[in-house]
Amino acid sequence: MTTSRPFIIFDFDNCLAPGNAVGENLLAPLFDELERLEKHHLSGEQFSAMKFDFWRKPLDKIASAYSFSEEAEQRSVDFFRQLELTGSMSGYEDTLFVNEMGGTKILVTSGFEKFQRSKIKGLGVEAAFSDMYFDDPGEPPRKGKGHYFALACDKYGVEPQDVWVIGDNAESEIAAGNALGMKTVQILRAGVERHASADYHVTGLHEFAKLVGV
Numbered sequence: 001m002t003t004s005r006p007f008i009i010f011d012f013d014n015c016l017a018p019g020n021a022v023g024e025n026l027l028a029p030l031f032d033e034l035e036r037l038e039k040h041h042l043s044g045e046q047f048s049a050m051k052f053d054f055w056r057k058p059l060d061k062i063a064s065a066y067s068f069s070e071e072a073e074q075r076s077v078d079f080f081r082q083l084e085l086t087g088s089m090s091g092y093e094d095t096l097f098v099n100e101m102g103g104t105k106i107l108v109t110s111g112f113e114k115f116q117r118s119k120i121k122g123l124g125v126e127a128a129f130s131d132m133y134f135d136d137p138g139e140p141p142r143k144g145k146g147h148y149f150a151l152a153c154d155k156y157g158v159e160p161q162d163v164w165v166i167g168d169n170a171e172s173e174i175a176a177g178n179a180l181g182m183k184t185v186q187i188l189r190a191g192v193e194r195h196a197s198a199d200y201h202v203t204g205l206h207e208f209a210k211l212v213g214v
Contacts, residue, residue, distance in 0.1 A: 006103035006212045007158045009149055009177070010129070011167025012116065013109065015187050016098060017091035017123050019055030027054060030079045037072040056169075058110040060137040080111075081138050085118040091125075092189065094205040099128045101205070102214040104156065107132040108148045110172065113139075131155070146176035153180075164212055166202075170195035185211065 013019045031051055042050065050066050057065075059080060063073045098105070105128055109116050113134040120126050133148035153160055165177030166185040174197055177184040185208060186198035194201060202208045 006164060006214050007106075007156065007162055008101075008103050008164045008166065008212065008214075009106045009108055009152065009173070009182075010098070011109065011165075011169065011173045012107060012120065013111070014056060014168040014189050014192065015166060016095050016125060017089065017119065018189070021089045021091060021123075022085050022119060023089075024055075026083070026085070027051075030076060033075055033079075034068075034072055037069060037075065038066070042066060058135075058137045059112075060140075060142065077138050080115060083112065083115045085115065085122045087122060088124065089119065089122040091123050092204070096124060097205045097209070098125050101128070101209055103212065104158075105129050106152045108135070108145050108152070108173065109133075110135045110137070110145065112136055144176065145173050146179055149176055149180055149182065166208055168192045170197050174198050 010016065035047065039047070046066065050062060053062050053065070059076055063076065068076070107120070107129045111134065113136045116134055120132070131152060133151065135142060135145055135148060149163070149165070153163060160180045160182050163177070163182040164185060165173055165182045166187055167173035168187055168189055170186065174184045174186055174195065178197060183200070184198045185200045185202055186192070186195055187208065188194055188201055188203050200211060202211060
């Protein structure tokens with residue numbers, strides 16, 4: 001069905017909050033363990049790149065890209081399964097505007113559900129969303145964001161062409177939205193490389209709201 005009320009699917013990390021907004025020291029114990037386990041095959045430069053990727057990519061993608069041993073991957077999974085942010089965290093200057101935006105807003109995020117939920121709560125945006133879906137690498141097999149996009153459409157009776165998808169990652173939420181025929185918007189947060197595959201590009205939530213009409 002076509003609806004006059006915009007239906008919007010949001011990404012979380014590097015869309016509503018920087019991936020490292022929790023504070024980089026939070027992952028220090030894991031990085032120490034990985035240095036012990038993986039230093040034999042990762043150069044210093046590779047290890048630094050791996051740590052950077054932890055703020056932008058899900059664990060299973062990192063483990064594959066850097067050829068983690070079985071022990072390193074399991075230690076990482078165990079670490080993230082118990083990880084939880086206590087207290088608040090800050091997002092971008094416009095993050096809390098998501099609470100004021102109209103439309104039906106859905107959050108779909110990749111990451112360990114316990115940790116992601118604590119970040120969403122700490123950011124103060126939990127109440128903005130009618131539903132939240134978690135593509136959790138700790139619960140294989142991974143279904144991918146497109147699976148949850150389709151679930152949301154079915155639940156709310158919305159046709160894919162009437163859905164807006166906003167996020168930073170061209171290979172994740174933008175690709176999933178494109179595959180389903182949704183309207184994709186890449187938000188160009190600091191450090192995000194513009195990708196031509198998105199239908200639209202914005203620099204922040206206020207610009208996005210004008211585009212969508214909310």
